[in-house]
Amino acid sequence: MAEQTLPSRPPGLHDASWDQDVPPVTACASCGQALCDGCAPNELEQEASELRPQARGTISLKSADPAQAPRIAQNLLGTDHDKRKIRAAVKLFREIGTREALQPFVKAEIVPGIAKQSDAELDAAIRATAVTVHHPAGSCRMGADEMAVVDGELRVHGTQGLRVIDASVFPDLVGGNINAAVIMIAEKAADMIRGKAVPPRANV
Numbered sequence: 109m110a111e112q113t114l115p116s117r118p119p120g121l122h123d124a125s126w127d128q129d130v131p132p133v134t135a136c137a138s139c140g141q142a143l144c145d146g147c148a149p150n151e152l153e154q155e156a157s158e159l160r161p162q163a164r165g166t167i168s169l170k171s172a173d174p175a176q177a178p179r180i181a182q183n184l185l186g187t188d189h190d191k192r193k194i195r196a197a198v199k200l201f202r203e204i205g206t207r208e209a210l211q212p213f214v215k216a217e218i219v220p221g222i223a224k225q226s227d228a229e230l231d232a233a234i235r236a237t238a239v240t241v242h243h244p245a246g247s248c249r250m251g252a253d254e255m256a257v258v259d260g261e262l263r264v265h266g267t268q269g270l271r272v273i274d275a276s277v278f279p280d281l282v283g284g285n286i287n288a289a290v291i292m293i294a295e296k297a298a299d300m301i302r303g304k305a306v307p308p309r310a311n312v
Contacts, residue, residue: 152213154204156197157241159283162189167247184240194238195230243286248276261300262293273297 163186168179185191198220205214216222220233248257248264256279258264262271273294275286282289299306 152205154201156194156201158190158193160281162187165244182240182244184238185235191231191234194234195227198230198234243275245275245278245281245286248272249279250277251279262297271297271301 161184163183165180165182165184165186168181170176170179185194202217204210205217219237220230224230224233250256250258250260250262252259256265258272258277262273262277264270264272275290275293277293278286278289298304
């Protein structure tokens with residue numbers, strides 16, 4: 109499986125829908141079942157993930173019962189900006205599929221299907237097949253403003269002896285998998301809780 113970050117305007121893709129201000133997406137390509145349990149062994153699958161979506165979801169209470177699960181609205185593809193990004197990625201994948209080097213291996217486009225050409229048709233196909241990779245973050249973000257939940261040492265504002273130490277404290281999204289960032293937040297939090305001194309800045 110190969111993974112790379114696409115440039116803000118891919119070479120050879122002359123489409124106004126891929127604007128200079130659109131942040132990168134991550135593209136993954138695999139053959140057969142490497143990414144998709146439902147894929148046939150002889151299929152090539154290409155996937156695009158939005159690294160910096162503009163839309164934001166919400167988490168709210170369903171009731172006063174603390175045992176009841178909260179109401180989560182992810183708001184996926186909730187802005188034209190986000191839809192434009194994924195649509196441009198689909199067009200890029202189509203262009204890659206027409207390259208001469210791939211012709212011995214490409215018989216037909218299965219999804220969304222070559223008959224779907226308009227932006228509206230592509231948007232409908234994307235909505236029908238899109239999934240989340242479930243890396244939500246930022247619901248208890250750190251900061252000093254009235255919308256922040258924790259301070260710079262991850263202590264919940266207005267409480268004593270309570271900290272939040274996970275991806276929910278991100279003040280903004282990271283451009284990729286959240287695993288490494290969460291590990292570093294946990295390492296830093298452990299040092300703060302133990303009162304460990306901040307190490308000197310490295311000269312690199």
